[in-house]
Amino acid sequence: MSQHEIEVTVNGEVHTAQVPSRRLLSDFLRDDLHLTGTKRGCETGICGACSVHLDGEVVKSCLMLAVQADGRSITTVEGLSPEGEDLHPLQESFMACGGLQCGYCTPGFLMTSCAMLAHNPSPSEDEVRHGLSGNLCRCTGYTQIVESILVAAEKMRGN
Structure with missing residues (x-):
């Protein structure tokens, strides 16, 4: 090869x-x-x-x-959060809102939602759900993932 x-x-x-x-x-x-x-x-x-x-x-x-x-x-x-620095707001909100359980899918959700928020810093719940349509989770049922992203979006906007 x-x-x-x-x-x-x-x-x-x-x-x-x-x-x-x-x-x-x-x-x-x-x-x-x-x-x-x-x-x-x-x-x-x-x-x-x-x-x-x-x-x-x-x-x-x-x-x-x-x-x-x-x-x-x-x-x-x-x-997302270089070693020695604070967690990214998405990482913080996933922990605080219970947006992860086993954690296997979490890196993909974090990367997808980070890019989504860069393009749309104020998404609606429907926009978040649509933006995550290419990511699967077998544990959480998505409600807490969506909540985590909306909380992080608000924090990232400074609200």
């Missing part, structure tokens, strides 16, 4: 690596960079547990090859 050299910026840090042509971005992040917040879920793009930001837009990293990220900027859930 052929190898390709890639250079990506992940959570503000530049990484150069040799990767096989068929290496998934999710596997590169988890196995090569040891950023295990990006979860392997369905590996078909349905569950959203592997969601990351690529140049500021949400992508499902299980559907993307690592070579496709060459020269680009990636933010994982570990990059």
Whole structure:
């Protein structure tokens, strides 16, 4: 299998690596960079547990090859709140509002909702539910996830 050299910026840090042509971005992040917040879920793009930001837009990293990220900027859930800093308002509200139970899907929900709030800082409940339609949770029933995002949105607006 052929190898390709890639250079990506992940959570503000530049990484150069040799990767096989068929290496998934999710596997590169988890196995090569040891950023295990990006979860392997369905590996078909349905569950959203592997969601990351690529140049500021949400992508499902299980559907993307690592070579496709060459020269680009990636933010994982570990990059929402850099080490040593306070939690991101979304992380705080997920904890405070009970927006997580087992936590497996939480990184994907955090990354998706962070991008959603960047585009729409004052979403309605319906807009939040629609924005999360590409993420699945088997534990919470979504009510507390939606509440968590609305609380975080309000906090991020300074209300």
